Amino acid sequence: MLLMIFLVLALLLVAVQLPGGYLTKQVGVEAQIGPRDDLPEPTQELARSRRALANLQETLPIFLTLAVLSIIYNEQGWLSLAGAGLYFLGRVAHLVCYMKALSPWRSVSFLVGLIGCAIMALPLLPHIWL
16 A cells, blocks of 8 residues: 555656646746746646646545555555555546546546545445444
């Protein structure tokens, strides 16, 4: 499970770097280093990368909570790992689909990530009543 956590966090690092790279491309290094008070409207790429990052940040706490709980309760079997893998693949696809404006695949990949989280939760259900 730790590997899956690290892979998802690596994906987060990629998603965090995208808006900065697109902003630098749009306004240049000098404006990027400055106070950024008077920036122009974001380009389509920059706006998409910001929305994709925000979307990842919405589901990341759910994934991390389930992953940590699976470690704490020693529920790192094939079902938990399959769910984590599905979440990771869904989120990678979501980032790509978001940046390329691939509809409805963006929504489908978001759903795949959520299903991955639901699968991760299944082995934890018996621990609710203990």
